[in-house]
Amino acid sequence: MELIDSFIEKAKHAGLKLTPQRMMIFKILAESQDHPSAEMLYRKVQKLHPTISMNTVYQTLNVLKMMGLVTRIDLDDKSARFEANVETHHHAVCRSCGKIEDVYDEHLKKIAVPKEIKKKFRITDHSIAFYGVCNDCREKENS
Numbered sequence: 001m002e003l004i005d006s007f008i009e010k011a012k013h014a015g016l017k018l019t020p021q022r023m024m025i026f027k028i029l030a031e032s033q034d035h036p037s038a039e040m041l042y043r044k045v046q047k048l049h050p051t052i053s054m055n056t057v058y059q060t061l062n063v064l065k066m067m068g069l070v071t072r073i074d075l076d077d078k079s080a081r082f083e084a085n086v087e088t089h090h091h092a093v094c095r096s097c098g099k100i101e102d103v104y105d106e107h108l109k110k111i112a113v114p115k116e117i118k119k120k121f122r123i124t125d126h127s128i129a130f131y132g133v134c135n136d137c138r139e140k141e142n143s
Helices: 002-014 020-031 037-050 054-066 115-120 135-142
Strands: 070-072 081-083 089-096 101-104 127-134
Touching: 002 020, 002 135, 020 037, 037 054, 054 070
Parallel strands: 089 127
Antiparallel strands: 070 081, 089 101
16 A cells, blocks of 8 residues: 555645556556566556556556656567566566566675776666576476
8 A cells, every 4th residue: 555655645745647547557566576568567557447558558557667656577579568566676586487576685786886887888777687497387397
């Protein structure tokens, strides 16, 4: 509920109209643990708002990202995934099914940007992704 309240407060402060579709998109994203793509999110929202368009989902996600309420996760060559959890964390990604899990580790927060990179880039953020095969997929492979 904290995320929803924060969303409402920031949206009002930014002058963003709180439409039922925007509220539903954010609510589903905030309650989601599966880091959905825009398409996955569209299918979930469409069950509750059958007239919503894919374009509305994309536009809403872009606005929410610009407001800092949503994080876009670009991993591999697959479609972008989204989450309402904007606190610093990293991800573990299954190369078999695409499952993404959040990773919280204090040691990862302390990783310094190499000097050579600092000379070439103004770093604004960083993300670490661990790739492998999740336990569910490993069990399927073994049976």
